[in-house]
Amino acid sequence: MNNWQWIVFGEDWGRHPSSTQHLMKSMTRKHQVYWVNSIGLRRPKLTDGKRIIEKLKQLKNATANNFNQNHTLSDVEVKPLEILAPIAFPWPGNYVAYVINRLLLTYQIRAQLARHVADKNLPRILWLSLPTGRCVIDALEEDVVVYYAGDDFSALHGVDHKKVNFEEVELVKCADIIFAASDNIARQFPQDKTYLLPHGVDLKHFSSVCKRPNHYPESALVVGYYGSITRWLNFELITFLARARPDITFLFIGKIEIDDCPIFEYENIIHLVDMPHEELIKYAANWQVSLIPFVDNEQIRACNPLKLREYLAIGHPILSTKYPAVMEFSECIYIAENQQQMLEQLNTALILSEAELTRLKDESREMVKSSTWEARCDYVSALLMQKLTDKDNIACN
Structure with missing residues (x-):
């Protein structure tokens, strides 16, 4: 009714x-x-x-x-x-x-x-x-x-x-x-x-276990981001990480909304076109670290992005720049204020043991179970x- x-x-x-x-x-x-x-x-x-x-x-x-x-x-x-x-x-x-x-x-x-x-x-x-x-x-x-x-x-x-x-x-x-x-x-x-x-967040959907899709990168280590690829991303930070860790594939899924995007000149930074939101979990469930590389500006300081809670539901380590909305979940997120901190946090996230990864996943999902x-x-x-x-x-x- x-x-x-x-x-x-x-x-x-x-x-x-x-x-x-x-x-x-x-x-x-x-x-x-x-x-x-x-x-x-x-x-x-x-x-x-x-x-x-x-x-x-x-x-x-x-x-x-x-x-x-x-x-x-x-x-x-x-x-x-x-x-x-x-x-x-x-x-x-x-x-x-x-x-x-x-x-x-x-x-x-x-x-x-x-x-x-x-x-x-x-x-x-x-x-x-x-x-x-x-x-x-x-x-x-x-x-x-x-x-x-x-x-x-x-x-x-x-x-x-x-x-x-x-x-x-x-x-x-x-x-x-x-x-x-x-x-x-x-x-x-x-x-x-x-x-x-x-x-x-659709907790059930973003907690799913999925097989690797056909277009998933052939790489042992993948750091992933999905969303619009536009001026609110910190491209200098992204390229710094790509140069520092050439063994990692950085996967970006989304529509490119700026001209001459500089990051895709690097061999270990891969782009996939935007796809239905429901399809993203097939990729995100398989990468090792979820990435939020935002710039620091008024728009980001006011935002509370959808992907933040979805990343938490996925349960992988999350690597993020610092902005107000992410601080609510700081216990479960690797947060950095500059390029060097970002690299250090990334390195730490990638060497977590299976027991530590399981504990992080449980804690992350617990934080969004009522959301x-x-x-x-x-x-x-x-x-x-x-x-x-x-x-x-x-x-x-």
Whole structure:
């Protein structure tokens, strides 16, 4: 039985594994979830040709994207009841675009809702992961407005910071509840309605034992990373480690989002293209060390990456640069503040005995056993239920 209706504004469904997508996959087991693909965080540029073509393709197939190029959604995959590739103007902070998008999106979403029979008394949750979705507030008869702040947009690359900050400020005023992915992000919002909601993990999936896939490196020692290969990686650190340990293969899985990436000039640094998130465990379960080589900047200091808890569930030694989110798990993670420390920590991780590796795996998984996506959904649902009850009580008085 469906308890609530969810109208969710997020990134393009399936484009990359966001926290909101994981949460809504779990919510679909009990609720009606209607997903609206991204309407953009900046005005398009002449260099955005590929992205514009991708968005046009989505008008025929809302899940078409260039991120997971070799994967299309199957009928058995968990996904929302409806996925909408909206017609809208990507121009944050512009009042004319706000008015036009409000009309366009309201019409499209109502048409989407009308395709399904639902109890008119079902509570309706408007969940906004992107501030630009605020234009539909109060137009969809929602009962609760939720802002999920998964990123610090003021530090995020590829965003029109000033305009998106304006959209976020206006959204925060209207939101009934704000969920923040990290302490740094939570501190930016009103404390009376802001709750910490760290990323979760599919513990069962990322604890799996897998055979080596066909494209796995033929190497006895593999240090692995998966995720976007972009400017938040410390390329100088990576190349330092590759030169210092030529006997190790450094495997990077993900989409390269910068031009002239310098690390793949080294023979012992290998790249595999991005793949469905569910496939990553086949590689990560077999490498010896999981790597998080982030730079130190505002975006990283505010982040709480999905891969952190997934790496812990995998249970291999984790080698990471220092940033706030990783310190919560410092007992189980090899953390370094400079290149030489990173190399020393790597060398230490690679000589652990079988008994030490088993103990580390048990301790790592223990740290995330209560952080499943189902547990996160229960927490969100409990807070929303309380908010709905409070609103009903106010209406009755």
